[in-house]
Structures are given as C-alpha cells and as structure tokens.
Amino acid sequence: MDLKKAIAIIMLTWSGAIVFMIVMAVRTRAQAPAMTGSRPAVTVNALSPTELQVLRLQSLQKDLVITQEQLLDLQHQIDAGNKIFKLELDQLNGYADQVKRENSWPAGTTFNQQTLVFEKPAAPAEEKKP
Numbered sequence: 001m002d003l004k005k006a007i008a009i010i011m012l013t014w015s016g017a018i019v020f021m022i023v024m025a026v027r028t029r030a031q032a033p034a035m036t037g038s039r040p041a042v043t044v045n046a047l048s049p050t051e052l053q054v055l056r057l058q059s060l061q062k063d064l065v066i067t068q069e070q071l072l073d074l075q076h077q078i079d080a081g082n083k084i085f086k087l088e089l090d091q092l093n094g095y096a097d098q099v100k101r102e103n104s105w106p107a108g109t110t111f112n113q114q115t116l117v118f119e120k121p122a123a124p125a126e127e128k129k130p
Contacts, residue, residue: 089113 049057096111100118108121 092113093111096113096118100109100111105118106121110119110121111117112119
C-alpha cells in the first residue's frame with residue numbers, strides 16, 4: 001500500500017472525530033463573546049480576575065482559536081484526501097471492470113479490492129424434479 005492510500009485510510013478513520021471537535025469548537029466560539037483584545041463591559045454581578053489572570057485567560061483563548069483554525073485546515077486536508085481516495089478507488093474498480101471485459105468473463109464476476117482476486121459467479125442451483 002502506498003503512502004497516499006495509507007494516509008487516506010487514516011484520515012477517513014479520524015474524520016468523524018475531527019468533524020465532531022470542529023462542530024463543538026464552532027458552537028463554543030459562537031456562544032462566547034468575540035475577542036476584542038480588551039475586557040468586556042463589566043456587569044453589576046461580575047467578578048474581576050487580576051490583570052495577570054486576564055492576560056493568561058486571553059492567551060489561552062488565543063491558543064484555542066489557533067487550534068480551531070488548525071482543525072479546520074486538517075478538515076480541508078481530510079476532505080481533499082477523501083476525494084483522492086475516491087478517485088483512486090474508482091480507477092481500481094474501473095480497471096477491474098475492463099479486465100473482466102477483456103477476458104470475456106461472465107456477468108456477475110466479482111472483484112475483491114483487498115486481494116485483487118476475481119471470482120466466478122455462483123452456479124445457479126438446479127431444481128429437483130419430483
């Protein structure tokens with residue numbers, strides 16, 4: 001198996017988990033106030049962390065945004081990998097169909113993508129006469 005195919009298979013496995021993380025990050029970001037680089041307006045019941053704590057919180061928030069952007073980039077790479085994988089799978093199946101035609105094998109001949117083995121269709125069962 002070449003490297004591109006191995007990467008495509010790995011990406012397919014992780015794509016569901018990454019999509020979930022992206023959705024959760026987007027939801028969290030939509031619910032959180034936008035980062036403006038300054039402190040948001042203080043309400044009557046608000047508690048104020050120290051300036052050092054605010055800076056640390058802002059730093060962690062920026063790290064989160066960067067990670068979210070990296071996840072989105074990875075999702076784009078996964079999408080591109082999935083497209084390549086599908087194209088190569090279609091090429092393999094298309095060539096297998098061509099091999100069947102060139103060898104005049106019967107309709108119903110199956111092709112195993114993992115083992116590259118072609119198999120004849122099962123013979124129809126004969127009806128027993130009473």
